Amino acid sequence: MRLALVLIVAACGAEAVPTDTQAVCPSPDPRTFGYTLADTPGCTGTPAQCNFGKTFMDTYCINCHSSALPRSQRNGAPLYHDFDTFLGVMQVANHIDQQTGFGPNARNAFMPDGQNGRCPSVAGGPLDVDCPEPTAEERTDLAVWLACERDRPHQF
Ligand code: HEC
Structure with a gap:
Protein backbone atom coordinates (compact mmCIF):
# COMPACT_ATOMS: atom_id res chain seq x y z
CA MET A 1 0.00 0.00 0.00
CA ARG A 2 2.75 2.40 0.98
CA LEU A 3 4.70 1.69 -2.22
CA ALA A 4 1.65 2.20 -4.40
CA LEU A 5 0.94 5.50 -2.69
CA VAL A 6 4.51 6.70 -3.20
CA LEU A 7 4.38 5.77 -6.88
CA ILE A 8 1.09 7.59 -7.40
CA VAL A 9 2.30 10.64 -5.57
CA ALA A 10 5.60 10.62 -7.48
CA ALA A 11 3.73 10.33 -10.77
CA CYS A 12 1.79 13.47 -9.93
CA GLY A 13 5.02 15.35 -9.33
CA ALA A 14 4.20 15.77 -5.66
CA GLU A 15 6.54 15.38 -2.75
CA ALA A 16 7.23 11.77 -1.85
CA VAL A 17 7.63 12.49 1.84
CA PRO A 18 5.45 14.59 4.13
CA THR A 19 6.79 18.13 3.85
CA ASP A 20 5.83 21.49 5.35
CA THR A 21 3.82 23.37 2.76
CA GLN A 22 5.18 26.69 4.10
CA ALA A 23 1.81 28.21 3.37
CA VAL A 24 1.58 31.68 4.89
CA CYS A 25 -1.38 33.55 6.25
CA PRO A 26 -1.79 36.87 4.43
CA SER A 27 -0.89 39.83 6.64
CA PRO A 28 -2.97 41.18 8.19
CA ASP A 29 -4.98 37.98 8.69
CA PRO A 30 -8.09 38.44 6.50
CA ARG A 31 -9.96 35.90 8.67
CA THR A 32 -11.53 34.42 5.56
CA PHE A 33 -11.44 30.83 6.82
CA GLY A 34 -12.45 29.49 10.20
CA TYR A 35 -13.08 26.28 12.09
CA THR A 36 -16.72 27.18 12.72
CA LEU A 37 -18.57 30.46 12.75
CA SER A 67 -11.52 10.78 20.05
CA ALA A 68 -14.71 8.69 20.16
CA LEU A 69 -12.93 5.74 18.51
CA PRO A 70 -10.86 3.18 20.39
CA ARG A 71 -7.73 1.84 18.76
CA SER A 72 -9.57 -1.19 17.39
CA GLN A 73 -11.95 0.99 15.36
CA ARG A 74 -9.50 3.54 13.91
CA ASN A 75 -8.33 1.59 10.86
CA GLY A 76 -4.76 2.28 11.94
CA ALA A 77 -5.06 6.01 12.60
CA PRO A 78 -2.70 6.85 15.48
CA LEU A 79 -4.00 7.67 18.93
CA TYR A 80 -3.88 11.38 19.87
CA HIS A 81 -4.50 12.38 16.28
CA ASP A 82 -8.18 13.18 16.83
CA PHE A 83 -9.79 15.71 14.55
CA ASP A 84 -13.32 15.82 15.96
CA THR A 85 -12.45 18.92 17.99
CA PHE A 86 -10.75 22.20 17.15
CA LEU A 87 -8.20 21.58 19.89
CA GLY A 88 -7.41 18.15 18.49
CA VAL A 89 -6.73 19.69 15.09
CA MET A 90 -4.54 22.48 16.44
CA GLN A 91 -2.45 20.13 18.60
CA VAL A 92 -1.02 18.50 15.48
CA ALA A 93 -1.65 21.28 12.95
CA ASN A 94 1.85 20.92 11.53
CA HIS A 95 1.36 17.18 10.98
CA ILE A 96 -1.93 17.83 9.20
CA ASP A 97 -0.20 20.36 6.94
CA GLN A 98 2.53 17.85 6.14
CA GLN A 99 0.07 15.04 5.41
CA THR A 100 -2.74 16.82 3.66
CA GLY A 101 -1.89 20.42 2.66
CA PHE A 102 -0.92 21.96 -0.66
CA GLY A 103 1.27 25.06 -0.59
CA PRO A 104 4.28 26.79 -2.11
CA ASN A 105 6.77 24.22 -0.82
CA ALA A 106 4.87 20.93 -1.11
CA ARG A 107 1.74 19.22 -2.34
CA ASN A 108 0.94 16.61 0.28
CA ALA A 109 -1.77 14.08 -0.51
CA PHE A 110 -0.90 11.35 2.01
CA MET A 111 -4.24 11.62 3.78
CA PRO A 112 -6.97 10.44 3.76
CA ASP A 113 -5.05 7.19 3.81
CA GLY A 114 -7.32 4.25 3.41
CA GLN A 115 -6.03 0.87 2.45
CA ASN A 116 -5.85 0.81 -1.34
CA GLY A 117 -7.90 4.00 -1.27
CA ARG A 118 -10.70 2.48 0.81
CA CYS A 119 -12.17 4.30 3.78
CA PRO A 120 -14.97 3.70 6.29
CA SER A 121 -18.32 5.23 5.33
CA VAL A 122 -19.20 5.61 9.01
CA ALA A 123 -17.08 6.43 12.04
CA GLY A 124 -15.09 3.38 13.08
CA GLY A 125 -16.60 1.19 10.40
CA PRO A 126 -14.97 -1.20 7.93
CA LEU A 127 -13.16 0.09 4.81
CA ASP A 128 -16.28 -0.08 2.67
CA VAL A 129 -16.06 2.94 0.30
CA ASP A 130 -13.52 4.72 -1.88
CA CYS A 131 -11.99 7.48 0.24
CA PRO A 132 -13.51 10.88 -0.49
CA GLU A 133 -10.62 13.04 -1.72
CA PRO A 134 -10.22 16.74 -0.98
CA THR A 135 -9.84 18.85 -4.12
CA ALA A 136 -6.58 20.68 -4.77
CA GLU A 137 -8.32 23.91 -3.81
CA GLU A 138 -9.49 22.42 -0.52
CA ARG A 139 -5.96 21.20 0.26
CA THR A 140 -4.61 24.68 -0.52
CA ASP A 141 -7.26 26.34 1.63
CA LEU A 142 -6.49 23.89 4.44
CA ALA A 143 -2.82 24.87 4.54
CA VAL A 144 -3.60 28.60 4.55
CA TRP A 145 -6.31 28.17 7.17
CA LEU A 146 -3.93 26.26 9.46
CA ALA A 147 -1.24 28.92 8.94
CA CYS A 148 -3.68 31.66 9.95
CA GLU A 149 -5.12 29.67 12.83
CA ARG A 150 -1.67 29.06 14.33
CA ASP A 151 -1.24 32.81 14.78
CA ARG A 152 -4.69 33.50 16.23
CA PRO A 153 -5.40 33.65 19.96
CA HIS A 154 -7.31 30.64 21.29
CA GLN A 155 -8.93 29.81 24.59
CA PHE A 156 -8.85 26.04 24.75
C1 HEC B 1 -8.94 5.19 6.53
C2 HEC B 1 -8.63 5.85 7.79
C3 HEC B 1 -8.00 7.24 7.72
C4 HEC B 1 -8.57 8.40 7.28
C5 HEC B 1 -9.93 8.63 6.69
C6 HEC B 1 -7.57 9.43 7.52
N1 HEC B 1 -6.45 8.90 8.08
FE1 HEC B 1 -4.84 9.91 8.77
N2 HEC B 1 -3.95 8.16 9.34
C7 HEC B 1 -4.46 6.92 9.07
C8 HEC B 1 -3.45 5.92 9.35
C9 HEC B 1 -3.61 4.42 9.16
C10 HEC B 1 -2.31 6.62 9.82
C11 HEC B 1 -0.96 6.04 10.26
C12 HEC B 1 -0.14 5.59 9.09
C13 HEC B 1 0.37 6.67 8.26
O1 HEC B 1 0.91 7.67 8.80
O2 HEC B 1 0.28 6.57 7.02
C14 HEC B 1 -2.67 8.03 9.80
C15 HEC B 1 -1.83 9.03 10.21
C16 HEC B 1 -2.14 10.39 10.16
C17 HEC B 1 -1.33 11.45 10.69
C18 HEC B 1 -0.04 11.27 11.45
C19 HEC B 1 1.14 11.16 10.56
C20 HEC B 1 2.40 11.21 11.37
O3 HEC B 1 3.16 10.26 11.27
O4 HEC B 1 2.60 12.19 12.07
C21 HEC B 1 -1.94 12.63 10.39
C22 HEC B 1 -1.49 14.03 10.74
C23 HEC B 1 -3.15 12.30 9.67
N3 HEC B 1 -3.26 10.94 9.55
C24 HEC B 1 -4.04 13.22 9.18
C25 HEC B 1 -5.22 12.91 8.51
C26 HEC B 1 -6.12 13.89 7.96
C27 HEC B 1 -5.91 15.40 8.04
C28 HEC B 1 -7.15 13.21 7.40
C29 HEC B 1 -8.29 13.76 6.61
C30 HEC B 1 -7.92 14.52 5.44
C31 HEC B 1 -6.90 11.79 7.61
N4 HEC B 1 -5.71 11.66 8.27
C32 HEC B 1 -7.77 10.77 7.22
C33 HEC B 1 -5.74 6.63 8.66
C34 HEC B 1 -6.66 7.55 8.19
Missing part, protein backbone atom coordinates in the same frame (compact mmCIF):
# COMPACT_ATOMS: atom_id res chain seq x y z
CA ALA A 38 -18.71 30.21 16.53
CA ASP A 39 -15.00 29.40 16.95
CA THR A 40 -13.78 32.10 14.59
CA PRO A 41 -15.17 35.40 15.81
CA GLY A 42 -14.94 38.14 13.22
CA CYS A 43 -14.76 35.65 10.37
CA THR A 44 -15.16 37.58 7.10
CA GLY A 45 -15.79 34.70 4.67
CA THR A 46 -18.93 33.01 3.48
CA PRO A 47 -20.60 30.61 5.94
CA ALA A 48 -18.91 27.72 4.10
CA GLN A 49 -15.50 29.37 4.48
CA CYS A 50 -16.06 30.24 8.14
CA ASN A 51 -17.05 26.61 8.84
CA PHE A 52 -14.21 25.31 6.66
CA GLY A 53 -12.08 23.54 9.27
CA LYS A 54 -14.80 21.46 10.87
CA THR A 55 -16.44 20.67 7.54
CA PHE A 56 -13.10 19.49 6.12
CA MET A 57 -12.32 17.23 9.08
CA ASP A 58 -15.86 15.85 9.25
CA THR A 59 -15.88 15.07 5.54
CA TYR A 60 -12.45 13.52 5.12
CA CYS A 61 -10.87 12.57 8.42
CA ILE A 62 -12.95 11.76 11.48
CA ASN A 63 -14.20 8.35 10.40
CA CYS A 64 -10.70 7.19 11.40
CA HIS A 65 -9.33 10.10 13.48
CA SER A 66 -11.85 10.68 16.29
Whole structure:
Protein backbone atom coordinates (compact mmCIF):
# COMPACT_ATOMS: atom_id res chain seq x y z
CA MET A 1 0.00 0.00 0.00
CA ARG A 2 2.75 2.40 0.98
CA LEU A 3 4.70 1.69 -2.22
CA ALA A 4 1.65 2.20 -4.40
CA LEU A 5 0.94 5.50 -2.69
CA VAL A 6 4.51 6.70 -3.20
CA LEU A 7 4.38 5.77 -6.88
CA ILE A 8 1.09 7.59 -7.40
CA VAL A 9 2.30 10.64 -5.57
CA ALA A 10 5.60 10.62 -7.48
CA ALA A 11 3.73 10.33 -10.77
CA CYS A 12 1.79 13.47 -9.93
CA GLY A 13 5.02 15.35 -9.33
CA ALA A 14 4.20 15.77 -5.66
CA GLU A 15 6.54 15.38 -2.75
CA ALA A 16 7.23 11.77 -1.85
CA VAL A 17 7.63 12.49 1.84
CA PRO A 18 5.45 14.59 4.13
CA THR A 19 6.79 18.13 3.85
CA ASP A 20 5.83 21.49 5.35
CA THR A 21 3.82 23.37 2.76
CA GLN A 22 5.18 26.69 4.10
CA ALA A 23 1.81 28.21 3.37
CA VAL A 24 1.58 31.68 4.89
CA CYS A 25 -1.38 33.55 6.25
CA PRO A 26 -1.79 36.87 4.43
CA SER A 27 -0.89 39.83 6.64
CA PRO A 28 -2.97 41.18 8.19
CA ASP A 29 -4.98 37.98 8.69
CA PRO A 30 -8.09 38.44 6.50
CA ARG A 31 -9.96 35.90 8.67
CA THR A 32 -11.53 34.42 5.56
CA PHE A 33 -11.44 30.83 6.82
CA GLY A 34 -12.45 29.49 10.20
CA TYR A 35 -13.08 26.28 12.09
CA THR A 36 -16.72 27.18 12.72
CA LEU A 37 -18.57 30.46 12.75
CA ALA A 38 -18.71 30.21 16.53
CA ASP A 39 -15.00 29.40 16.95
CA THR A 40 -13.78 32.10 14.59
CA PRO A 41 -15.17 35.40 15.81
CA GLY A 42 -14.94 38.14 13.22
CA CYS A 43 -14.76 35.65 10.37
CA THR A 44 -15.16 37.58 7.10
CA GLY A 45 -15.79 34.70 4.67
CA THR A 46 -18.93 33.01 3.48
CA PRO A 47 -20.60 30.61 5.94
CA ALA A 48 -18.91 27.72 4.10
CA GLN A 49 -15.50 29.37 4.48
CA CYS A 50 -16.06 30.24 8.14
CA ASN A 51 -17.05 26.61 8.84
CA PHE A 52 -14.21 25.31 6.66
CA GLY A 53 -12.08 23.54 9.27
CA LYS A 54 -14.80 21.46 10.87
CA THR A 55 -16.44 20.67 7.54
CA PHE A 56 -13.10 19.49 6.12
CA MET A 57 -12.32 17.23 9.08
CA ASP A 58 -15.86 15.85 9.25
CA THR A 59 -15.88 15.07 5.54
CA TYR A 60 -12.45 13.52 5.12
CA CYS A 61 -10.87 12.57 8.42
CA ILE A 62 -12.95 11.76 11.48
CA ASN A 63 -14.20 8.35 10.40
CA CYS A 64 -10.70 7.19 11.40
CA HIS A 65 -9.33 10.10 13.48
CA SER A 66 -11.85 10.68 16.29
CA SER A 67 -11.52 10.78 20.05
CA ALA A 68 -14.71 8.69 20.16
CA LEU A 69 -12.93 5.74 18.51
CA PRO A 70 -10.86 3.18 20.39
CA ARG A 71 -7.73 1.84 18.76
CA SER A 72 -9.57 -1.19 17.39
CA GLN A 73 -11.95 0.99 15.36
CA ARG A 74 -9.50 3.54 13.91
CA ASN A 75 -8.33 1.59 10.86
CA GLY A 76 -4.76 2.28 11.94
CA ALA A 77 -5.06 6.01 12.60
CA PRO A 78 -2.70 6.85 15.48
CA LEU A 79 -4.00 7.67 18.93
CA TYR A 80 -3.88 11.38 19.87
CA HIS A 81 -4.50 12.38 16.28
CA ASP A 82 -8.18 13.18 16.83
CA PHE A 83 -9.79 15.71 14.55
CA ASP A 84 -13.32 15.82 15.96
CA THR A 85 -12.45 18.92 17.99
CA PHE A 86 -10.75 22.20 17.15
CA LEU A 87 -8.20 21.58 19.89
CA GLY A 88 -7.41 18.15 18.49
CA VAL A 89 -6.73 19.69 15.09
CA MET A 90 -4.54 22.48 16.44
CA GLN A 91 -2.45 20.13 18.60
CA VAL A 92 -1.02 18.50 15.48
CA ALA A 93 -1.65 21.28 12.95
CA ASN A 94 1.85 20.92 11.53
CA HIS A 95 1.36 17.18 10.98
CA ILE A 96 -1.93 17.83 9.20
CA ASP A 97 -0.20 20.36 6.94
CA GLN A 98 2.53 17.85 6.14
CA GLN A 99 0.07 15.04 5.41
CA THR A 100 -2.74 16.82 3.66
CA GLY A 101 -1.89 20.42 2.66
CA PHE A 102 -0.92 21.96 -0.66
CA GLY A 103 1.27 25.06 -0.59
CA PRO A 104 4.28 26.79 -2.11
CA ASN A 105 6.77 24.22 -0.82
CA ALA A 106 4.87 20.93 -1.11
CA ARG A 107 1.74 19.22 -2.34
CA ASN A 108 0.94 16.61 0.28
CA ALA A 109 -1.77 14.08 -0.51
CA PHE A 110 -0.90 11.35 2.01
CA MET A 111 -4.24 11.62 3.78
CA PRO A 112 -6.97 10.44 3.76
CA ASP A 113 -5.05 7.19 3.81
CA GLY A 114 -7.32 4.25 3.41
CA GLN A 115 -6.03 0.87 2.45
CA ASN A 116 -5.85 0.81 -1.34
CA GLY A 117 -7.90 4.00 -1.27
CA ARG A 118 -10.70 2.48 0.81
CA CYS A 119 -12.17 4.30 3.78
CA PRO A 120 -14.97 3.70 6.29
CA SER A 121 -18.32 5.23 5.33
CA VAL A 122 -19.20 5.61 9.01
CA ALA A 123 -17.08 6.43 12.04
CA GLY A 124 -15.09 3.38 13.08
CA GLY A 125 -16.60 1.19 10.40
CA PRO A 126 -14.97 -1.20 7.93
CA LEU A 127 -13.16 0.09 4.81
CA ASP A 128 -16.28 -0.08 2.67
CA VAL A 129 -16.06 2.94 0.30
CA ASP A 130 -13.52 4.72 -1.88
CA CYS A 131 -11.99 7.48 0.24
CA PRO A 132 -13.51 10.88 -0.49
CA GLU A 133 -10.62 13.04 -1.72
CA PRO A 134 -10.22 16.74 -0.98
CA THR A 135 -9.84 18.85 -4.12
CA ALA A 136 -6.58 20.68 -4.77
CA GLU A 137 -8.32 23.91 -3.81
CA GLU A 138 -9.49 22.42 -0.52
CA ARG A 139 -5.96 21.20 0.26
CA THR A 140 -4.61 24.68 -0.52
CA ASP A 141 -7.26 26.34 1.63
CA LEU A 142 -6.49 23.89 4.44
CA ALA A 143 -2.82 24.87 4.54
CA VAL A 144 -3.60 28.60 4.55
CA TRP A 145 -6.31 28.17 7.17
CA LEU A 146 -3.93 26.26 9.46
CA ALA A 147 -1.24 28.92 8.94
CA CYS A 148 -3.68 31.66 9.95
CA GLU A 149 -5.12 29.67 12.83
CA ARG A 150 -1.67 29.06 14.33
CA ASP A 151 -1.24 32.81 14.78
CA ARG A 152 -4.69 33.50 16.23
CA PRO A 153 -5.40 33.65 19.96
CA HIS A 154 -7.31 30.64 21.29
CA GLN A 155 -8.93 29.81 24.59
CA PHE A 156 -8.85 26.04 24.75
C1 HEC B 1 -8.94 5.19 6.53
C2 HEC B 1 -8.63 5.85 7.79
C3 HEC B 1 -8.00 7.24 7.72
C4 HEC B 1 -8.57 8.40 7.28
C5 HEC B 1 -9.93 8.63 6.69
C6 HEC B 1 -7.57 9.43 7.52
N1 HEC B 1 -6.45 8.90 8.08
FE1 HEC B 1 -4.84 9.91 8.77
N2 HEC B 1 -3.95 8.16 9.34
C7 HEC B 1 -4.46 6.92 9.07
C8 HEC B 1 -3.45 5.92 9.35
C9 HEC B 1 -3.61 4.42 9.16
C10 HEC B 1 -2.31 6.62 9.82
C11 HEC B 1 -0.96 6.04 10.26
C12 HEC B 1 -0.14 5.59 9.09
C13 HEC B 1 0.37 6.67 8.26
O1 HEC B 1 0.91 7.67 8.80
O2 HEC B 1 0.28 6.57 7.02
C14 HEC B 1 -2.67 8.03 9.80
C15 HEC B 1 -1.83 9.03 10.21
C16 HEC B 1 -2.14 10.39 10.16
C17 HEC B 1 -1.33 11.45 10.69
C18 HEC B 1 -0.04 11.27 11.45
C19 HEC B 1 1.14 11.16 10.56
C20 HEC B 1 2.40 11.21 11.37
O3 HEC B 1 3.16 10.26 11.27
O4 HEC B 1 2.60 12.19 12.07
C21 HEC B 1 -1.94 12.63 10.39
C22 HEC B 1 -1.49 14.03 10.74
C23 HEC B 1 -3.15 12.30 9.67
N3 HEC B 1 -3.26 10.94 9.55
C24 HEC B 1 -4.04 13.22 9.18
C25 HEC B 1 -5.22 12.91 8.51
C26 HEC B 1 -6.12 13.89 7.96
C27 HEC B 1 -5.91 15.40 8.04
C28 HEC B 1 -7.15 13.21 7.40
C29 HEC B 1 -8.29 13.76 6.61
C30 HEC B 1 -7.92 14.52 5.44
C31 HEC B 1 -6.90 11.79 7.61
N4 HEC B 1 -5.71 11.66 8.27
C32 HEC B 1 -7.77 10.77 7.22
C33 HEC B 1 -5.74 6.63 8.66
C34 HEC B 1 -6.66 7.55 8.19
